[in-house]
Amino acid sequence: MTDKADLLALLREGTTxxxxxxxxxxxxxxxxxxxxxxxxxxxxxxxxxxxPNKGYRLVSTxxxxxxxxxxxxxxxxxxxxxxxxxxKVDSTNVRVRQIADTASDGTLVVSxxxxxxxxxxxxxxxxxxxxxxxxxxxxxxxxMPSDAPMITLIMALAVAGAIRNTTGLDARIxxxxxxxxxxxxxxxxxxxxxxxxxxxxxVIVGVGINVNQPDTGSFPEEIRGTAxxxxxxxxxxxxxxxxxxxxMNLFEGYYDSxxxxxxxxxLRQEYEKLLVSIGTExxxxxxxxxxxxxxxxxxxxxxxxxxxxxxxxxxxxxxxxSVRGIYGYV
Numbered sequence: 001m002t003d004k005a006d007l008l009a010l011l012r013e014g015t016t017x018x019x020x021x022x023x024x025x026x027x028x029x030x031x032x033x034x035x036x037x038x039x040x041x042x043x044x045x046x047x048x049x050x051x052p053n054k055g056y057r058l059v060s061t062x063x064x065x066x067x068x069x070x071x072x073x074x075x076x077x078x079x080x081x082x083x084x085x086x087x088k089v090d091s092t093n094v095r096v097r098q099i100a101d102t103a104s105d106g107t108l109v110v111s112x113x114x115x116x117x118x119x120x121x122x123x124x125x126x127x128x129x130x131x132x133x134x135x136x137x138x139x140x141x142x143x144m145p146s147d148a149p150m151i152t153l154i155m156a157l158a159v160a161g162a163i164r165n166t167t168g169l170d171a172r173i174x175x176x177x178x179x180x181x182x183x184x185x186x187x188x189x190x191x192x193x194x195x196x197x198x199x200x201x202x203v204i205v206g207v208g209i210n211v212n213q214p215d216t217g218s219f220p221e222e223i224r225g226t227a228x229x230x231x232x233x234x235x236x237x238x239x240x241x242x243x244x245x246x247x248m249n250l251f252e253g254y255y256d257s258x259x260x261x262x263x264x265x266x267l268r269q270e271y272e273k274l275l276v277s278i279g280t281e282x283x284x285x286x287x288x289x290x291x292x293x294x295x296x297x298x299x300x301x302x303x304x305x306x307x308x309x310x311x312x313x314x315x316x317x318x319x320x321x322s323v324r325g326i327y328g329y330v
Contacts, residue, residue, distance in 0.1 A: 008072035011058040019055035063239050065112050073245035079252040080108035087112050092136035093206040100202050105140040133209040133240050140202050145195050148203055152177045152191045153302040155205050158251035159187050160274050166243050167234050172276040175304050184228035186210045211240050265300040272297040
C-alpha cells in the first residue's frame with residue numbers, strides 16, 4: 001500500500017465519498033489493501049465513514065501528531081520534505097545536530113515531547129507530551145554568517161502567520177522573534193549556527209509553540225504570568241500537525257524571498273504589520289545603558305529602529321526590548 005500520508009491527503013481533498021475502486025486504481029493496489037489502510041487510519045484515531053456503493057469519507061481529524069499527518073498537509077517543494085517524527089527526544093535541536101552533516105537542506109525534526117528542551121540563554125523550555133509543538137529545521141544557506149540572524153525573524157513571521165491562518169487568533173511578533181497573543185508569549189525560537197571563518201556549515205532553527213495547554217496552571221510557575229497557549233486563547237483544541245505544516249508552507253516562501261533579495265526588504269512590510277510594538281514606546285536594555293524611544297519598525301536587515309525624543313533614530317542590534325503597557329514580560 002502507498003504511504004498513509006498520500007491516502008490522507010487524497011481523503012482530505014475530497015468533498016464527497018471516494019470509492020474503494022477509485023482509490024484502488026489511483027494507488028495501483030487491491031481494494032483489500034485499501035480497506036486495510038483505512039482500518040489502520042481508523043485505529044490511529046481518524047474518523048472515516050464507509051458507506052456501501054459510495055466509498056470512504058474523512059469525517060474528522062483529532063489532534064494527531066505523526067509523520068503521516070504532517071506530511072499529508074505539506075505543500076512545500078523542499079522544506080520538511082525530509083521529515084523525522086519522534087514521540088520523545090532529548091531536544092529536537094540536538095537531534096538535528098546529530099544528523100546535520102548528511103541530512104538535506106530543509107530537513108525537519110518534530111517531537112511530541114522533549115526531555116531537555118532549551119530556550120535562549122541556556123534556559124529550559126517546558127516540553128510536555130500531547131500539548132505543544134517542538135520542532136527544529138535544518139538549513140544550509142549560501143549566505144554570510146552576519147546574515148543568519150535574519151532567518152530567526154523569518155521563522156517568527158511564518159509562525160505568527162500560520163497561527164493566524166489556522167486559528168484566526170491575532171498572533172503578533174515581539175521583536176525580534178517571540179510570538180505573542182493578547183500580550184502573552186506562545187512561541188519561542190532558538191537559532192544555532194555552525195560556521196567556519198566566513199562560511200556557514202548550517203543553521204538550525206528550533207521552534208517551541210504552546211498549543212493545547214488547557215490553562216496557565218499547565219506552565220511552570222515562573223512563566224505563568226507571561227505565557228499562554230493557543231487553546232487558552234481560542235477556547236478549543238488546535239490540531240498541531242496542521243499548524244506544523246502551515247508554518248513550513250509559509251516559511252519556504254518567506255525564506256526563498258530572503259535568499260533572493262539577500263535581506264528582508266521583500267518581507268519588511270508584512271513583518272511590521274504584525275510587530276506588536278510599532279509606534280509605541282519601548283525601553284531598550286543595552287549593555288551601555290537603558291534608554292527609551294518610539295519603535296518605528298525594522299530596517300531591511302531586521303534591526304529595530306527606535307526614534308529618540310530628540311529625533312535621532314537609533315538602530316538596535318542587540319538587547320531585550322520591553323514594550324510598556326502592552327504585555328508584561330521583557
